[in-house]
Each structure stands twice: as structure tokens, then as C-alpha cells.
Amino acid sequence: xxxxxxxxxxxxxxxxxxxxxxxxxxxxxxxxxxxxxxxxxxxxxxxxxxxxxxxxxxxxxxxxxxxxxxxxxxxxxxxxxxxxxxxxxxxxxxxxxxxxxxxxxxxxxxxxxxxxxxxxxxxxxxxxxxxxxxxxxxxxxxxxxxxxxxxxxxxxxxxxxxxxxxxxxxxxxxxxxxxxxxxxxxxxxxxxxxxxxxxxxxxxxxxxxxxxxxxxxxxxxxxxxxxxxxxxxxxxxxxxxxxxxxxxxxxxxxxxxxxxxxxxxxxxxxxxxxxxxxxxxxxxxxxxxxxxxxxxxxxxxxxxxxxxxxxxxxxxxxxxxxxxxxxxxxxxxxxxxxxxxxxxxxxxxxxxxxxxxxxxxxxxxxxxxxxxxxxxxxxxxxxxxxxxxxxxxxxxxxxxxxxx
Numbered sequence: 001x002x003x004x005x006x007x008x009x010x011x012x013x014x015x016x017x018x019x020x021x022x023x024x025x026x027x028x029x030x031x032x033x034x035x036x037x038x039x040x041x042x043x044x045x046x047x048x049x050x051x052x053x054x055x056x057x058x059x060x061x062x063x064x065x066x067x068x069x070x071x072x073x074x075x076x077x078x079x080x081x082x083x084x085x086x087x088x089x090x091x092x093x094x095x096x097x098x099x100x101x102x103x104x105x106x107x108x109x110x111x112x113x114x115x116x117x118x119x120x121x122x123x124x125x126x127x128x129x130x131x132x133x134x135x136x137x138x139x140x141x142x143x144x145x146x147x148x149x150x151x152x153x154x155x156x157x158x159x160x161x162x163x164x165x166x167x168x169x170x171x172x173x174x175x176x177x178x179x180x181x182x183x184x185x186x187x188x189x190x191x192x193x194x195x196x197x198x199x200x201x202x203x204x205x206x207x208x209x210x211x212x213x214x215x216x217x218x219x220x221x222x223x224x225x226x227x228x229x230x231x232x233x234x235x236x237x238x239x240x241x242x243x244x245x246x247x248x249x250x251x252x253x254x255x256x257x258x259x260x261x262x263x264x265x266x267x268x269x270x271x272x273x274x275x276x277x278x279x280x281x282x283x284x285x286x287x288x289x290x291x292x293x294x295x296x297x298x299x300x301x302x303x304x305x306x307x308x309x310x311x312x313x314x315x316x317x318x319x320x321x322x323x324x325x326x327x328x329x330x331x332x333x334x335x336x337x338x339x340x341x342x343x344x345x346x347x348x349x350x351x352x353x354x355x356x357x358x359x360x361x362x363x364x365x366x367x368x369x370x371x372x373x374x375x376x377x378x379x380x381x382x383x384x385x386x387x388x389x390x391x392x393x394x395x396x397x398x399x400x401x402x403x404x
Contacts, residue, residue, distance in 0.1 A: 002027035004306060005090055005098055007080050007246065008106035009033025011042065012275030012295040014061045016104055019303035021070045029072045030098060032090075036077040037131060038064045043292060045134040046158040047322045050141065051165065056131070083250040085268055102270055102306045105258055106299060107243040109276040109290065114150070114236055119212030124233040128155050129240070137233065143167030145232040148221050150209050152179030154321045156237030157192060161323040163235075164199045171229055172201055175208035185340045187353050188365045195326055195349075242277040242288060255279055257288045262312040264302035272306060274299040282315055285335070293318050316381050317363075329370060331377035332363030341391045345369055352376065354391050361385040372398055 004020060006013045009031050017031050033039065040059040048054040067074040075092075082091040089097050111127035114120030126137040140147070145168045149156045152174030163170045176182070178189040193203055208224040212234055221229045242257040253259045253267035257279035264272050264280075275295040279288045289298075294315055301313040319330040326349065337355040344351040345368075352372040353365040361384070364376030375398050379386065386401045 002101045004102045005100040006031045006104045009039045010108045012106035012299040014039035015296045016299040016303045019300040032075045034079045046128045050162045105273040106275045107277045109240040109242045112238045123217035140233045141166040148234045151237035159235050170201045173204045173207045263305045272302045274302045329366045329373040332380040334363040
């Protein structure tokens with residue numbers, strides 16, 4: 001009987017093992033996770049869960065009983081310390097050895113942290129990556145508290161939104177010239193800067209953190225422009241790094257993550273990878289897609305390929321972010337865009353940003369505009385690019401573009 005071992009019990013790992021069973025795989029499956037709770041959704045950690053609007057058990061991707069019912073050995077609170085590719089064995093932190101016929105690495109990513117030299121190890125300095133992080137910071141989200149958020153990406157902005165809704169005095173610093181600079185157009189940055197400013201968040205762009213200060217626990221910050229802040233806590237949102245340690249020690253090829261081919265296989269024929277930790281070739285570039293959609297879709301293709309189906313994984317990138325009463329939905333990847341068309345809706349705050357490279361539609365950012373998000377997503381997936389003038393024209397029947 002074949003034994004598939006999956007290391008990493010996040011969205012990708014949970015999707016992979018479920019797909020194996022739904023496709024009829026009747027061999028042994030072991031899913032190994034470092035946390036003590038069943039696989040759960042991570043996006044709500046910086047949104048509904050942190051706000052107190054979602055209970056922990058609603059985070060779980062499936063009831064704990066699912067894994068037993070499907071004869072999936074779920075090893076929680078367990079870490080793998082070594083992979084031996086010759087004997088095809090993984091060794092757990094308990095020194096137990098488990099042999100595999102196929103090994104899937106769905107190890108995800110780790111949040112980047114501040115160096116100890118600038119106060120990164122002070123108490124009440126948080127990252128937003130797992131359930132333990134969210135539980136640790138939640139009590140600090142109280143009216144009148146003072147918070148510094150370091151990093152103006154989506155994680156930092158989502159945390160800022162929750163904090164502001166709780167009455168926290170929020171200062172957010174972004175070292176780049178603008179928030180969301182790495183992932184979005186200036187038009188999208190402008191939209192979210194205005195949104196946060198309207199909710200009282202003090203956004204400082206082109207300003208970095210020099211150091212956090214305090215005796216054991218953070219009480220202040222020195223910024224690169226010379227200003228100082230009094231603080232009760234800080235949140236670090238300066239990106240993530242793929243968790244490649246096991247792959248590296250196993251001698252698997254790394255390239256912007258764990259390098260995979262079109263099937264999700266690594267340089268070792270018995271090892272596969274999916275999710276945040278895996279890189280793939282998309283439009284001639286090796287990239288990683290840090291999203292729930294990619295974690296699910298890539299993992300499900302890998303599951304089928306472990307069973308010998310030889311399917312190419314063709315990503316259909318989509319992302320989302322919830323901030324205050326704004327739902328941002330993103331379709332496609334905006335790499336290489338040279339123009340952005342802004343289309344405003346009838347209601348205040350409803351608009352979409354359409355990214356083009358020449359005449360090719362690459363991506364859409366839709367703010368409280370689910371209809372145009374779906375239209376854009378379908379156009380991109382079909383490889384169709386409407387004329388830019390039509391997108392810019394408020395009179396255009398957008399749904400008709402799907403039939404043109």
C-alpha cells in the first residue's frame with residue numbers, strides 16, 4: 001500500500017489530503033502539523049477573528065472528525081526535523097521515523113520579524129500569521145491603546161482597520177514611497193490611504209522604523225524621520241518568507257521558494273510542493289502565489305498527480321482583503337503593467353482599477369464592486385482584453401464585454 005506523507009497542515013496540506021481521498025486514493029495518508037489545532041483558515045485571523053466576530057471552531061477547514069472518518073492520520077503539535085531522500089523517511093521531533101512513497105511539502109511561510117537589535121524581541125511586538133499570534137494580540141485591541149503598525153501591505157492595513165474599529169490610536173509607517181507599493185498601482189494606494197485616513201489612522205509613507213524602545217516590553221518607537229511615539233503595542237507586517245528549511249536540508253532545488261515543475265513535482269521525483277512555499281513558472285517567470293486560491297488549486301492538482309494523472313497546474317490568480325466596510329477583490333497578476341484605467345461606480349467608494357500592459361488586460365482591483373470583479377476575472381481567464389476606452393467609458397455595458 002502506498003503511503004503519502006504531507007508536511008504542513010495549513011490550507012494547502014488540508015486540501016491535498018482531502019483531494020486524495022475524494023479522488024479514490026486508498027493508501028495510507030499522514031498529515032503533519034506543528035500547531036495543536038486542526039487545519040484552519042488564516043485570512044480571518046487579521047479580520048473577523050481578531051474583531052471577535054468569528055469563533056475559533058468556525059476557522060477550522062473541516063471538523064476534526066473528518067480526518068478520522070477519512071482514515072487520514074492527523075499528527076498535530078508535531079514537527080519534522082529531517083527528511084532522508086535515500087530511505088524516503090521523515091524523522092519527527094519525537095525521533096519517530098515515518099517512511100513515505102510520496103512526500104508533499106506544504107510548509108507555507110514564516111512572517112519576517114524585526115531584528116533583536118532594534119527591539120524585535122520586546123514583549124507586545126506581534127506578527128499576524130497564526131492562531132497563537134491573533135490570540136496573543138487580541139486583548140490589546142482596546143479603546144485608547146496606542147499601536148504602531150510597521151508595513152503598509154495588506155496584512156498591515158487589515159490589522160490597522162481592526163485596531164481602528166476597536167478605538168485604538170493607530171500609526172502606520174511604510175518605508176516605501178506609498179502603501180501597497182509592491183502589490184498595487186498608485187490609484188489603489190490612494191483609495192486605501194483615503195479610507196484609512198477617514199477612520200483616523202495616521203499613515204506615514206517614506207518613513208521607516210529606527211527602533212522600538214522599552215524595558216522588556218515595548219513602550220515607544222523612534223522613526224527614521226526623527227520623530228518618537230509612545231506605544232502600548234506594535235504589529236510587524238513586513239512580508240513573509242517561504243518555509244524551505246526541510247526542502248533545503250533534503251537537497252531539493254530552491255528558486256524563490258521550493259521549485260516545482262508544471263505538475264507540482266520538485267527536483268526529487270518523490271517530493272512535491274504546493275502553497276506559499278512552492279514556486280512555479282507563470283508567463284515565463286518563476287513566482288510564488290501567496291493566496292488561499294492558489295493553495296487549494298495547486299494542492300488539488302498535486303494530489304491528482306501523485307495518483308499519476310499528469311495534469312499541468314495553470315494558476316488563475318485571485319485575492320481579497322477586507323478593510324472596514326470595503327471588500328477588495330483582485331483578479332489576475334499586475335506584473336508588467338504600464339497603464340491603469342479607473343472605473344467608478346454609482347455608489348460612493350465603488351470602483352475598479354484595470355491594469356494593462358499595452359492592450360493586454362492583466363488584472364483588476366475591485367473595491368466594493370463584485371460585479372466588475374467577476375467580469376474582469378472571466379475576461380482574464382479567457383485571455384480577452386477589452387478596449388481601454390470601453391473600460392473608461394461610464395456608459396459601457398460591462399456585461400456585454402463578455403459576449404463581444
